[in-house]
Amino acid sequence: MSEQRTLVLVKPDGVKAQHIGDIIARIEHKGYKIEALKMINATKEQLAKHYQDKVNAPFFPELVSYMQEGPIAGIIVAGTNVVPIIHKMAGATNPGEADWGTVRGDFGREWPDGNLRNVIHTSDSPSEADREIEIWFPEL
Template structure:
């Protein structure tokens, strides 16, 4: 079985709360590789491409606003079955539903403004990962991990 690549974003709330190291540490403790990592300020274009299936939804402006609240840490990680495993590590999308011991269960919560701040994003499939890597790491989009 070949290694997969995944895009992981530590979202503005995760960065502001100091959880970058914990996300990286959890990946490394599982034996996965961090292939690239950078701090970015999300552009409207990147967000529209990343959330293309949600752009026409009435709640999309809230997503865009949230993802532009501060810096994001974008990383490419790789390893066998990393997409499936990191989804389990991240936990349920809604932090209130996420199991304790997951990133979202341990570090996420709901807020009075109703915006879903859930600490991390991770690609949900290998094809989605490659597409998302192209958005956040255009210089790496054609490369494959070793």
């Protein structure tokens, strides 16, 4: 196991519902360190880089619209083996399938418009974490 950094994005629905503090508390209660924190208004360019594998998907315009509904809280978290642990903390991508006790299981839900609003993004590998941190925290 090694020291790692990972990216957490509290998405617009999580920010609007005032879950930034709840999510930070969960991270800190696990003993991980918050290295950076900022509010971000996502640009289409940032979203295209972040979701590079989804740019040509038919749902990409809705994804961009969702991620621009309001500000995002960007958080860099550091600690031993942090990437898989924080990714597990987020829960299943679909909030309706996420276990209770996970961020998405506790704070997420499905919406009548069918758009997937799932509160949080977490990096799924150390290499993705490095790539994503460069997109959202280019100053570091």
